[in-house]
């Protein structure tokens with residue numbers, strides 16, 4: 475599902491360089507990348523989502539070479555094929571929870587029929603935030619906002635879930651429940667799940683956990699071990 479080879483990205487004007495020599499994530503696999511702040515987890519996730527483009531190297535996601543797509547196509551492809559949770563959530567402040575969850579369908583030109591609305595409401599209920607359905611983000615707690623963002627990642631039933639610190643605002647019980655639900659939904663439909671986090675507890679139970687502690691180039695060593 476994800477194949478990265480000799481991937482390199484340096485931010486203009488910064489010191490940080492992301493190097494990922496070799497990483498494969500199989501279709502249907504659930505992978506957690508754990509590492510401290512600043513190790514490049516978000517950068518890698520944004521490369522995999524086609525939000526950032528590498529300076530060099532190859533990256534194929536869901537069988538597509540992201541570099542070969544123009545920006546508009548990559549955006550359409552991302553909305554259709556990836557359920558994404560951003561570290562800063564990116565809920566739209568003028569939409570209530572239901573419309574935030576429906577947003578990927580709206581952007582992707584998908585159907586917003588009764589069935590889609592029912593699915594969105596069901597996801598809000600699954601994550602324990604049905605009571606926020608008609609509230610805007612400003613009137614939600616941090617944990618409620620996070621759970622709305624998690625519900626949104628599942629609404630398109632995309633084959634790839636990319637989750638950036640999906641439990642950052644949740645207490646331990648809610649974190650465990652939320653990750654369990656994301657993983658169960660992914661497993662039910664054979665979707666691939668990649669979570670990056672600094673929270674080792676959130677990664678407990680994942681069959682494959684990569685340590686980005688020494689920088690993502692260390693992933694290569696794990697793969698060869």
Ligand SMILES: Nc1ncnc2c1ncn2[C@@H]1O[C@H](COP(=O)(O)OP(=O)(O)OP(=O)(O)O)[C@@H](O)[C@H]1O
Nearest residue numbers: 485486488490510511512513514515516517518672
């Ligand atoms: N737009 C940018 N321009 C310059 N440097 C950046 C930019 N975004 C991130 N960085 C730097 O790149 C490095 C990796 O950042 P990244 O957000 O990928 O790390 P992370 O592992 O996700 O950290 P955290 O757990 O704190 O979110 C950091 O040193 C950061 O300061």
